[in-house]
Amino acid sequence: MDQQFLTELKGIVGEQAVLENEPMSRHTTFRVGGPADMLIQPPKEKLAEILKLCGQYGQSYCVIGNGSNLLVGDKGIRGLVIEMVSREDEFSIDGEMMTVGAGMLLSKAAHLAAGVGLSGMEFAAGIPGSIGGAVVMNAGAYGGEMKDILRTVTVLDGAGREKRLTAEELELGYRKSCILKNGYLVTEAVVGLKKDDREQIRARMEELKQKRIEKQPLEYPSAGSTFKRPEGYFAGKLIMDAGLRGYRVGGAQISEKHCGFVINTGNATASDIRRLMQEVSDEVERQFGVRLEPEVKLLGEF
Ligand SMILES: Cc1cc2nc3c(=O)[nH]c(=O)nc-3n(C[C@H](O)[C@H](O)[C@H](O)COP(=O)(O)OP(=O)(O)OC[C@H]3O[C@@H](n4cnc5c(N)ncnc54)[C@H](O)[C@@H]3O)c2cc1C
Incomplete structure (x- = not known):
């Protein structure tokens, strides 16, 4: 670690604000992952x-939400x-347009919108990501996706220059955008x-919440759907049909409740999860000739 860099960074964000060797x-x-050399919010x-x-x-x-x-x-x-991270004041409404800071959680933004009678974010209320992460991933659920509601996005490029991108410029597709490839x-x-109507918006959010509780293993740490949906198939169904429901590597397991989720049963390591993902992809490909690609982003050293 470059000590001069660290000193200057502390000069910008404050001595206490740089977390070193942060798990x-x-x-x-x-709930897995070793230490980052430095982490700031x-x-x-x-x-x-x-x-x-x-x-x-x-x-x-690297940037995370x-x-x-x-x-x-x-x-x-x-x-x-x-x-x-989310800051309370990074939020404003002008007619039917809502401007939100990247760190704000989708659930918070959806509830703020519902509170002023604005509909369109109901699909996102149960996705546990930030606005920034949802733009990067073009997050979606229950027939809605960020692509439907995004109008413009403000980014910084690698040199710290601000740019405003239109929805078309974001190149939004299934769980992807141009953000990562451009390093924004x-x-x-x-x-x-x-x-x-506020009450109708809230009722729709509640209905989707109940669906999630019913179908997803929310009681365990996970990263949601571990694999992308292969064209013409569902990852969870392929995994189930391959006989891998409940399959384990160390503390990582294919959820019994929803085979599309890999869960941490308590003491999983990142290596357990990665090995499980690899073995499951191999077995599904062997049986059905379809390769499962990860939806989760792998980061750091394994
Ligand atoms: C229980 C559960 C249910 C889920 N259900 C859904 C679902 O229904 N639909 C769905 O689409 N996803 C779902 N997910 C996955 C996840 O919540 C989404 O992908 C979400 O959009 C990720 O947001 P995040 O802020 O957590 O991003 P992170 O996981 O922190 O990061 C994701 C990627 O975005 C980048 N990134 C994050 N913020 C920024 C930023 N401000 N600028 C530049 N790059 C950034 C990171 O580098 C990384 O590559 C679920 C996850 C869980 C745990």
Whole structure:
């Protein structure tokens, strides 16, 4: 670790604000992942300066949101982790347009929208990610996806320069966007919603919440659907049909409740989870000739 970089970083965000050797298991919904060399949760106005500093020192960095689609290796992450966290004031409404900071949780944004009678985010209320992570992944559920509501997204490029991208420029597709390939950091998004009755919006959110509780193993740490949906198939069904329901490697298991979820039964390591994913993909391919690709993003050293 470059001590001069660390000193300058502390100068920007504050001495106490740089967490060193921070266990990533505290920042991921899988509850696994070794230490990051440095982790910060900076306010929006400091982000450009931090990216410029990283550029100046050739310091590697990665950006995370709520860690709900991440598998971080047991040896952790070398370099700097920038975690985008929610701040109360990063939110405004103008007619049917809502502007939200990247760190805000989807659930919070959906409830704020419902509170002022704006519909369109009901599908997202139960997805445990941040706005930024949802833009990157084009998160979606129950027939809705971010692509339907995103109007513009503000990003910083690797040099800390701000750009505003239209929905078309984001190249949104099934669980993907252009953000990662361009190395952008999402700072803010504008979503277009529609006026509707508050109680009806809340009722729709409640209905979807109940569906999740019924179908998903929410009582265990996971990263949601571990694999992407292969064209023409469902990952969970292929895994079930391959006879892998409940299959285990160490503390990692194919959920008995929903075979599309790999769960951490308590003491899983990232290596257990990765090995399980590999074995399951191999077996499904052997039996059905379909290769399952991970939806979760692998990060750091395994
Ligand atoms: C129980 C459960 C249920 C789930 N259900 C769904 C579902 O129904 N539909 C669905 O689509 N997903 C679902 N997920 C997966 C996950 O919640 C989504 O992919 C979510 O969008 C990830 O957001 P995040 O903030 O947690 O991102 P992270 O997991 O922190 O990061 C995901 C990716 O985005 C990047 N990233 C995050 N924030 C930024 C930023 N501000 N700028 C640049 N890059 C950034 C990271 O580098 C990483 O590559 C579920 C997960 C769980 C645990």
